[in-house]
Amino acid sequence: MTDTRHERAPGDRPSREMHASAPSEFLVYTIGLIVALLLTATSFWAANTTLLWTGGVFLGLAVLAIAQMGIHLVFFLHITTGPESTNNVLALAFGVLIVFVVVAGSMWIMADMNQNMLMPSAEPTIMRLQH
Amino acid sequence: MNIAVAIDTVPQDTPPSVSETGPAPKRVVVAYGFWIFLLSDIIMFAALFASYAVLVRSTAGGPGGAQLFNQVTVAIETVCLLVSSYTCGLMSLAINSRYRLGTYLGAILTFALGAAFLTLEIREFSDMIARGATPERSAFLSAFFTLVGCHGLHVTLGLIWLVVMMVQVAVMGFVPAVERRLLCFSLFWHALDIVWVGLFTVVYLMGVSP
Numbered sequence: 001m002t003d004t005r006h007e008r009a010p011g012d013r014p015s016r017e018m019h020a021s022a023p024s025e026f027l028v029y030t031i032g033l034i035v036a037l038l039l040t041a042t043s044f045w046a047a048n049t050t051l052l053w054t055g056g057v058f059l060g061l062a063v064l065a066i067a068q069m070g071i072h073l074v075f076f077l078h079i080t081t082g083p084e085s086t087n088n089v090l091a092l093a094f095g096v097l098i099v100f101v102v103v104a105g106s107m108w109i110m111a112d113m114n115q116n117m118l119m120p121s122a123e124p125t126i127m128r129l130q131h
Numbered sequence: 132m133n134i135a136v137a138i139d140t141v142p143q144d145t146p147p148s149v150s151e152t153g154p155a156p157k158r159v160v161v162a163y164g165f166w167i168f169l170l171s172d173i174i175m176f177a178a179l180f181a182s183y184a185v186l187v188r189s190t191a192g193g194p195g196g197a198q199l200f201n202q203v204t205v206a207i208e209t210v211c212l213l214v215s216s217y218t219c220g221l222m223s224l225a226i227n228s229r230y231r232l233g234t235y236l237g238a239i240l241t242f243a244l245g246a247a248f249l250t251l252e253i254r255e256f257s258d259m260i261a262r263g264a265t266p267e268r269s270a271f272l273s274a275f276f277t278l279v280g281c282h283g284l285h286v287t288l289g290l291i292w293l294v295v296m297m298v299q300v301a302v303m304g305f306v307p308a309v310e311r312r313l314l315c316f317s318l319f320w321h322a323l324d325i326v327w328v329g330l331f332t333v334v335y336l337m338g339v340s341p
Contacts, residue, residue, distance in 0.1 A: 007155055009162030011223070011318045025227075029220040033213065040209055040328075044202065047336035058337060065332035069325050076220055076321045088166055095170035099177040106181035 008084040011077055032075025039068040158311055165315040169322045172285075176326050179281055180333060183274040187338065191269035196338030199264055201255070205335045208251050209327065212286075215244030216324040223317045229305050238297050241320070245290050252283050275334065282330055285323050292316055 013025050043064045046057055073079045079088055154160075187196070222237025256276070259265075266276040296316055299309050 007159050007163070009159045009314065010166040011162060011314055011321070012158075025224050026221070029217055029224070032220075033217040036213055037210070040206075040213065043332060043336055044206055047339060048202065061332050061336050065328055068328045072216070072321060072325045072328065076216055076324070077318065087163060091163075091167055091170055095173060098174050102174065102177045103181045103184065106178075107184050110185040 007087050008082075010079065010085070010088045013078050028075055028078075032071055035071050035075070036068055039064050039071065043068075158307070158314065161311045162314050162318065165318055169318060173322065173326065176278075176281070176329075179274075179278040180329065183278045183334065186270040186274040189270035191271075193269040193272065194262070194264050195271065196275075196334070199259055199262075200335050200339055202335065202339060204251055204255055205331055208248050209331050211244045211248040211251070212324050212327050215241045215248070216321055218244065219317050219320045223313065226305065226310060226313050231300070231305075234300060235297065238293055242290060242293055245286055245293075249283060249286055249290070252279070256280070279330065279334065282323070282326055285326075289316070289320055289323060292319070
């Protein structure tokens with residue numbers, strides 16, 4: 001990275017000249033590793049414990065996974081909110097949007113179709129009563 | 132407004148904007164292009180995740196996730212991949228300071244941990260197949276082997292890529308082209324770890340918990 005005015009390559013750290021107070025790069029990776037390990041341990045604990053209400057575990061695991069992905073992006077891939085990484089963040093946001101549409105859309109449509117397929121056989125008496 | 136007045140009012144000490152500095156350095160362009168590729172790769176994984184989520188209950192009377200998955204193996208695999216992501220980061224620090232021994236050390240650790248992950252995964256797969264849980268047994272197992280196998284294939288390709296990069300470092304040294312490829316490799320390796328976070332949560336933890 002030679003010119004600080006340019007966009008920053010994804011994965012590159014912000015240059016030290018611009019951010020004199022930035023922590024050392026070794027420290028950034030180590031903090032990322034420790035936080036990620038803690039989140040992973042929490043995920044495995046939450047999936048196996050009987051202390052928590054089982055209905056909430058599903059949501060908790062999803063939140064922990066998204067948090068850990070965020071930690072990876074910030075501490076390992078160095079995605080920041082700075083002006084020099086705008087393009088990277090915009091591309092990432094578009095990718096996340098498509099991922100959300102593909103996963104949520106597929107599950108929604110398939111669950112809906114599944115329900116429509118099951119209706120005649122699952123509840124024949126109710127169907128007859130309604131007509 | 133008069134153009135001459137507009138030019139006069141621009142402060143002289145501000146750095147020129149991105150559009151005035153000309154094309155970005157090749158390192159930025161290459162890494163950005165690879166970033167786009169990684170995002171499209173993640174979108175492909177999203178499609179596999181979606182098919183897995185749709186088919187997870189379609190066990191066709193065969194074994195389900197709770198009977199097949201061993202959480203201890205998965206935990207070891209997760210730690211292996213996470214620490215290998217960390218050593219890959221340390222390797223990129225060594226590359227940035229042109230420290231050859233540190234680069235080799237980081238690469239060896241990354242390779243060893245990645246290979247340990249892959250060995251555990253292959254053992255898990257062969258164990259499942261030996262117990263009759265083959266991909267053709269049920270739609271759930273087809274989706275499982277496609278999703279996890281695709282990630283394993285990416286890890287395999289990453290390991291081969293890492294070996295090739297170390298040969299290039301040994302032969303060509305830290306020339307700009309090799310540094311760009313190493314940057315792309317570290318992006319690839321970190322992205323694989325991000326996919327694995329989603330994978331172990333959705334497949335192994337949510338599949339086992341009631």
